[in-house]
Amino acid sequence: DAKTTQPPSMDCAEGRAANLPCNHSTISGNEYVYWYRQIHSQGPQYIIHGLKNNETNEMASLIITEDRKSSTLILPHATLRDTAVYYCIVRANYGGATNKLIFGTGTLLAVQP
């Protein structure tokens, strides 16, 4: 799986958009970009994933650059409950042991009131 690079921490004002960047310059053609988040002492929560097109769901939007070497997760209106560690993971969609998730250090997003 490709290595990802994320800033260790970010702040965001409540009600504003939170834009979390991720670099994955060694991504290969069959690898997807996944985003999870983990609120303290809880299990990771799936947010969104994409291959090359931008994606949007009820939680967030994912913007992937044309060369696929970086992406941005956008939380359009951050709330205090969005304070968590956000993980960007790049992986192919295969089963078995290759399906294990490799979490890096992630970005600690602190939403400020």
Place this chain on the structure above:
Amino acid sequence: DGGITQSPKYLFRKEGQNVTLSCEQNLNHDAMYWYRQDPGQGLRLIYYSQIVNDFQKGDIAEGYSVSREKKESFPLTVTSAQKNPTAFYLCASSMGGTGGMETQYFGPGTRLLVL
């Protein structure tokens, strides 16, 4: 509501004791996983199961055992052979099969502490 449940939320183990962590899912997923998370660390795969009555070792299976007798259930036993069991244990499931999306969904976790 569909989802993954884990119990108990906190578990205490005495020296030489085996303990079993429960994981149940009603998502009709074929594949299930157990991970371990240590403070400030990422997840490490302990065991996984792609289908009922089948399971495979992950990266850190020593000192652990699992069973998969039912599709909905994938219990993890932490044996006395596991010398450093204090950690946060996470169960996950995914649809399984080949060629499909293998997004994993997680339970709330069990925190195991050694007395």
